[in-house]
Amino acid sequence: MIKVLKPGIEATVQDNGRIGYYELGMPPSGAMDKFSYSVGNWLVGNQDGAASLEATYMGPALEFQEDATIALTGGELPPKVNGKSVSMWETLKVKSGDILSFDFVKNGARIYLSVAGGINVPEIMGSRSTYTLCGIGGFEGRSLKEGDTLHIGNDQQDDVKEGTKVSSEFVPQYTKQHEIRVVVGLCSYRLTEHSLQNFLKTEWTVTPEANRVGYRFKGEKVEFIPREQPFGAGSDPSNVVDLGYPVGSIQIPGGVEPIALLNDAVTGGGYVTVATITSTDLNRIAQTKTNEKVKFESVTLNQALEERNAHRSNLSKIKDSIQQQQ
Amino acid sequence: MAGNKQVVSPLPGVFYRKPSPEEEEFVTEGQKVKPGDVIGIVEVMKSFTEIKSEVEGIVSKFTVESEEVIDVGQVIAEIE
Numbered sequence: 001m002i003k004v005l006k007p008g009i010e011a012t013v014q015d016n017g018r019i020g021y022y023e024l025g026m027p028p029s030g031a032m033d034k035f036s037y038s039v040g041n042w043l044v045g046n047q048d049g050a051a052s053l054e055a056t057y058m059g060p061a062l063e064f065q066e067d068a069t070i071a072l073t074g075g076e077l078p079p080k081v082n083g084k085s086v087s088m089w090e091t092l093k094v095k096s097g098d099i100l101s102f103d104f105v106k107n108g109a110r111i112y113l114s115v116a117g118g119i120n121v122p123e124i125m126g127s128r129s130t131y132t133l134c135g136i137g138g139f140e141g142r143s144l145k146e147g148d149t150l151h152i153g154n155d156q157q158d159d160v161k162e163g164t165k166v167s168s169e170f171v172p173q174y175t176k177q178h179e180i181r182v183v184v185g186l187c188s189y190r191l192t193e194h195s196l197q198n199f200l201k202t203e204w205t206v207t208p209e210a211n212r213v214g215y216r217f218k219g220e221k222v223e224f225i226p227r228e229q230p231f232g233a234g235s236d237p238s239n240v241v242d243l244g245y246p247v248g249s250i251q252i253p254g255g256v257e258p259i260a261l262l263n264d265a266v267t268g269g270g271y272v273t274v275a276t277i278t279s280t281d282l283n284r285i286a287q288t289k290t291n292e293k294v295k296f297e298s299v300t301l302n303q304a305l306e307e308r309n310a311h312r313s314n315l316s317k318i319k320d321s322i323q324q325q326q
Numbered sequence: 327m328a329g330n331k332q333v334v335s336p337l338p339g340v341f342y343r344k345p346s347p348e349e350e351e352f353v354t355e356g357q358k359v360k361p362g363d364v365i366g367i368v369e370v371m372k373s374f375t376e377i378k379s380e381v382e383g384i385v386s387k388f389t390v391e392s393e394e395v396i397d398v399g400q401v402i403a404e405i406e
Contacts, residue, residue, distance in 0.1 A: 009337065009373050057337040057370065057398070104336050105398055208339045208395060211371035290338035290370055291397050 001065040002115070004148040005099065008060035010211065013119050013138035013150075015051045017263065018127035025267050028247065029129035029137065032212060032263055032286035033110055036074035038315065039166060040114030042322050043071035043091045050118030050155035051128035053144075056110050056211075057289065059102025060144060064094045068152060069116035069160065075108020075174060075287045089171050091164040108174035108287035116160070120153030133213065133264055164325045170318050172284070176292045177203075181281045181299045181307065182250065187240050187272035195222040195255075199274060204258065204294045212264040215285060217294060222255045224272070234270050244268040248277035248285075250296070260285060278304040280311045331381045333403045335396050339370030341377075343392040351392075353385050365403055368396065381405055 014037065017030025031037030031054055041050050053060075059077045072079045072088045079086050080101050086092055088111075094100065102111065121128050121139050130138025139148060188196055204217035224237035232241040238255050245251070245261050251271040252258045260277060262285070275296060277285055288294060299307070335341070343351045343366050352364050359365065359379040366377045379385075383405040390396055 009375055010371055058375070104334075208370045209372070289398070291395065 002068075002150040002152070003063040003065055004060055004144045004146055004150070005063055006061035006101075007144040007146050007148070008055050008058045008102070009143070010057075011053055011055040011060045011144045012130035012132065012212075013051050013121050013128055014054045014130060015128045016049045017129055018125050018131070018137065021125060022244075022267050026125070027131070027264050027267055029131040029212070029263050030127065031112065033074055033112070033283045035172070035283040035311070035315070036110070036112050037114075039089070039318055040071045040073040040112045041118075042319055043073070043089070043160060043164060043166070044069050044114045044116040044156070045158035045160040046114060046116060046118055046155050047157045050114070050153065051121060052115070053113040053119060053150075054110055055102070055113070057105050059111060061099060061101040062113075064096060064098045064100070066096050066152070068094050069162070070094055070100075071114045072111055073114070073166075074111040076106040077111040078103040078106060079111070087165075089166040091160045091162055093162045105289070108172075109289040110286055115152055116156045118153040118155035120151040131264060158326075160322065161326055164322055166318055167321060170314060172287070174287050178284060178288045178292060178294045179297050180285050180294055181278045181304065182275035182296045183278065183301055183304050184275045184298050185273075186243065186246075186249070186276070188274045190224050190227075190237070190240065190272045191274055192223045192225055195224075196274070198222065199258070200296055200298050202295070204296070206288055206290050206292050206294060207257070208290045210288075210290055212262060214262050214265050215260045215288070217258045217260070219258070222252055224255060238272050239270050240272050242268055242270045243273075245273055246276050248279070248282050249273035250275050250277070262286075278307060280304070280307045330386070331383065331405045332401045333365060333377060333379060333405060335368055335377060335398060335400050335402055337368055337370055337375060338396065338398045339368040339375075341390050341392065341394050341396045341402060342367045342369065343388065355385055355387055357385050359383065359385055359405065377402060379405060
C-alpha cells in the first residue's frame with residue numbers, strides 16, 4: 001500500500017486511456033505524456049497499460065507501506081526518498097516505511113510514478129484513468145487527497161534490476177521555449193491568410209488556465225474571413241457547424257485566445273479548430289507549463305506520420321535497452 | 327536583515343492575497359505570522375493552492391501584487 005501524506009496538486013491515476021467512447025462524448029483521459037508513462041512502466045517490468053500516478057507542478061509526498069520497485073519519468077520534479085535525491089529514468093527499490101517526495105519543479109510539468117504491479121484501482125469502461133470532470137475512474141474519480149491509500153496491483157510481468165537506466169540520448173530535455181508541431185486544419189480556411197501565418201509565427205504564452213482538459217494561450221488576436229452565417233453555426237465568426245474535435249486540436253473562440261484541447265476535453269462542438277498537435281508532440285505539450293512559450297510549427301500529415309514512426313522506433317530501442325540490462 | 331526568510335511559490339499561476347474578492351487579505355505587511363499561516367493562494371489549472379509561512383516572524387513586504395501571474399520559484403514575500 002502507498003499512503004498519501006501530502007496530495008500535491010492534481011495528482012491522478014492514469015493509464016493509456018479510455019479508448020473507444022469518443023463518439024459518445026467521452027474523452028480518453030489517460031497519461032498526458034504517454035512517452036514518459038510508457039517508459040516508466042517498462043522500467044518496473046509492468047505490462048503495457050498498467051496504471052501510474054501522474055503529478056503536475058507540485059509532487060505529492062507518499063509513504064510506501066510495503067517494499068516496492070518504482071521508476072520516475074517525465075518532467076523534472078526532483079524526487080527524493082527519505083529526503084535524499086534519487087535519479088529519474090531509472091529502476092529504484094523502496095522499502096516499507098520509505099517516503100517519496102519532490103522538490104519544486106525545475107523543467108517540464110508532469111512526472112510519472114510507475115510502481116511494479118501498477119496502481120490498483122477498478123477499471124471503468126476498460127481503463128483505470130481518472131476523468132475528474134465526470135468523477136469516474138482512477139482513485140474514486142478524483143485527484144489524490146491527504147490520507148488516501150493506494151493499493152499496488154498485479155500488472156507486473158518481468159522483474160527489472162535495480163539501477164536499470166534509460167540512456168541519456170532518449171531522455172527528453174525540456175526548456176521554457178517549446179516548438180510544438182501541428183497539422184493545419186480542420187477549419188483553418190476560416191482564418192485570413194495573414195492570421196494563419198501570424199498564428200504560426202507568434203510566440204504564445206501558456207496561461208494559468210492550462211490543465212488536462214486544455215491549454216489556453218495568450219498572444220495575438222486572429223481575424224476570420226467575413227462570411228454569411230451558415231445554417232447550424234453560431235453567430236460568432238469563430239463558430240462553425242458542430243464537428244468532432246480531435247485530441248490536440250486548437251480552437252480560437254472569438255479569435256482571442258487559442259485553446260489546445262487535450263486528454264480530458266470536450267469531444268466536439270462548434271468552434272473553428274485551426275490546427276491539431278501531432279500525436280508525438282502531445283507528449284511535449286504535456287510538459288509545458290504556465291508562463292512558458294510555445295511556437296506552433298506547421299508540418300504536413302506525412303511529416304507527422306514519419307515523426308510518429310521515428311518516435312515509435314525510439315520507444316522500441318528504449319524497450320530493448322531495458323531488456324539488455326537484465 | 328540576517329534571518330530574513332523568503333516565501334517562494336512552489337508553482338506557477340495567479341497569486342492572490344485574499345481568500346475571495348470580498349474578504350480581507352490573509353496577512354498585511356507588518357503582521358506577525360507563525361509556521362502554517364496562510365499568506366496567499368496561487369490559482370493554476372483551476373485549483374487553488376495555499377501558500378503557507380514556514381517560519382515565525384513579521385511579514386516585512388510582499389514582492390508581488392495580488393492577481394499577478396507568477397512563476398514557480400518566484401519570491402512572494404519576505405519574513406523577518
